[in-house]
Amino acid sequence: MSKYTVGLVYGGKSGEHEVSLQTAFAVMNAFDYNKYDIIPFYITKQGEWRKGEIRQSPFTGIEDLKLAINSEGTQAALNVLFSRLTGGESAVKVDLMFPLLHGTFGEDGTIQGLFEMANMPYVGAGVLPSAAGMDKVIMKKLFAEAGLPQCGYRYFTRSQWKHDSFELIVGVEDDLGYPCFVKPANLGSSVGISKAKDREELKQAIEFAFRYDIKVIVEEFVDAREIEVSVLGNDEPMASVPGEIVSSSEYYDYAAKYTDGQSQMLIPAPLDSELADRITEAAIVAFQAIEGNGISRADFFVRKSDQAILINEVNTMPGFTPYSMYPLLWRETGLSYAGLLDRMIELALERYASKQALDYNNDL
Numbered sequence: 188m189s190k191y192t193v194g195l196v197y198g199g200k201s202g203e204h205e206v207s208l209q210t211a212f213a214v215m216n217a218f219d220y221n222k223y224d225i226i227p228f229y230i231t232k233q234g235e236w237r238k239g240e241i242r243q244s245p246f247t248g249i250e251d252l253k254l255a256i257n258s259e260g261t262q263a264a265l266n267v268l269f270s271r272l273t274g275g276e277s278a279v280k281v282d283l284m285f286p287l288l289h290g291t292f293g294e295d296g297t298i299q300g301l302f303e304m305a306n307m308p309y310v311g312a313g314v315l316p317s318a319a320g321m322d323k324v325i326m327k328k329l330f331a332e333a334g335l336p337q338c339g340y341r342y343f344t345r346s347q348w349k350h351d352s353f354e355l356i357v358g359v360e361d362d363l364g365y366p367c368f369v370k371p372a373n374l375g376s377s378v379g380i381s382k383a384k385d386r387e388e389l390k391q392a393i394e395f396a397f398r399y400d401i402k403v404i405v406e407e408f409v410d411a412r413e414i415e416v417s418v419l420g421n422d423e424p425m426a427s428v429p430g431e432i433v434s435s436s437e438y439y440d441y442a443a444k445y446t447d448g449q450s451q452m453l454i455p456a457p458l459d460s461e462l463a464d465r466i467t468e469a470a471i472v473a474f475q476a477i478e479g480n481g482i483s484r485a486d487f488f489v490r491k492s493d494q495a496i497l498i499n500e501v502n503t504m505p506g507f508t509p510y511s512m513y514p515l516l517w518r519e520t521g522l523s524y525a526g527l528l529d530r531m532i533e534l535a536l537e538r539y540a541s542k543q544a545l546d547y548n549n550d551l
Contacts, residue, residue: 191532192224192241194267194284196298197252200234201290202378202399206506208249210287213508215252216245217524226281228264229253234292236264241279271306283308283535287507290374294504295321308539310531311481312503319477320503323372323404326477333476335469335498338488339363339407342372345397356389363407369393371400382408409497411488414456416470417505417516419527421480421534426467427516429487431456452512454519462489466496473501481534484513 197211198204211227218225220243227239229252238259246252267279284307286298296318302309312320319325324342331337341362343355359367369392371379379399381392389405396403413434417427433451456463470485477483484505488497505513514524522530 190222190224191282192226192280193218193532194226194228194281195287196228196230196284196293197287198230198232199288199290199293200230200232201288201292202374203290204232206289207287207293208252210289210507210511211252212246212249214285214287214528215242217509217528218245219525219529220244222529226267226279227252228268228284230288230293236261238264238267268301268307269305281307283310283532283539285310285532286504289504289506290378291321295373308535310535312483313478313480313538316477316479316483317503320479320483320501321373322402323370323500324402326500327404329476330473330498333472335472335476336495337498338409340404342402342404345401345403348393348397348403352390356386359389359405360386363405365389366408368406368408369396370404370406371396372402372404373400409488409490410492411490411497412456413499414458414466414487414489415512415516416467416485416487417513417520418470418474418479418483418485419481419517419522419530419534420474421538424471424474424479426470426485427520428455429458429463429466430454430512430516430519431458432512452515454512454515458489462494462496469496469498473498477501477503479503480538482513482531 195211195215197207199207215225225242227242229237231237240258267281270279270281284302286293286309288294288298292298294317296314299309299314299317303314319329327337327340339362341359348355366382366384367389369381369383369389379396381395383389383392393403413432414429415432416429418424431453433453466487469487473485474483484502486499486502488499490497505511507513509524514527517527518524
């Protein structure tokens with residue numbers, strides 16, 4: 188079998204830039220270099236592209252991922268990306284792109300749209316599920332349409348907050364009460380999230396969230412266990428066993444996820460079989476609600492008072508180091524990290540082939 192050349196895209200103009208580097212380093216070290224050659228594409232925090240040379244071995248450290256910054260710049264990177272359209276014998280051939288970009292400009296459908304315009308196969312969710320999975324408000328509306336129970340929420344834009352802050356605060360207090368959680372509508376990795384216990388904390392939390400997005404969502408507090416399920420597939424998605432997050436903090440914030448090393452992941456989650464089955468079924472429904480493809484992680488609350496299952500969100504580019512929940516759940520289900528990478532690439536090429544078979548002409 189001939190080797191695939193994979194463009195690995197990482198970094199990005201996002202508050203999750205450093206998380207992306209961790210993911211890229213892990214993936215780079217897990218590839219089977221008998222099957223794949225890698226071309227690194229590093230995107231700086233300013234949004235500039237840097238293309239490295241073809242690699243047939245992994246980087247030796249996370250900082251080495253940035254060495255591509257001294258390689259060819261944005262124009263050269265885009266020339267390779269659009270090589271299927273421009274052709275040319277000297278063009279570097281890339282079989283598919285593998286975005287490992289968390290957050291804005293990477294997980295929100297923007298780079299996926301760039302790949303679509305370049306006629307380039309790519310790993311992971313497409314434009315629509317990426318955009319819907321990033322916007323917590325749109326996501327929740329799709330969940331409601333699919334009949335998935337979820338916690339109460341309100342949302343508003345920066346402009347609405349500027350003109351009607353008092354009315355919005357009263358609405359939150361009347362509908363959700365305290366404590367409540369305030370989040371940027373379009374961001375991940377718990378960046379910009381705060382827990383508000385009174386009106387003053389709510390105001391501060393909203394102002395903080397508006398540093399990261401022009402739309403904010405406020406959610407009611409639920410005393411619940413946090414359960415996560417990995418989903419993999421295109422038209423016939425499969426769900427992993429559920430896992431449980433036991434946070435080291437009051438809630439699963441950025442430090443609890445990435446820096447303090449104290450949070451626990453219980454895999455599989457200690458659930459009775461009937462409840463576990465209902466959660467995995469709901470994970471598939473959530474995946475299909477956003478018209479998912481490729482990969483996704485579905486996050487749930489199981490309310491302690493009555494064991495009700497509430498969908499929290501889906502993440503179309505979940506953490507992907509060997510110690511992240513998404514690949515660990517698949518390992519417990521019987522799919523290794525390297526096998527998971529192979530399957531994600533297969534799904535990307537499968538989706539690309541199905542779209543190439545479409546007729547884009549209107550000739551009758």
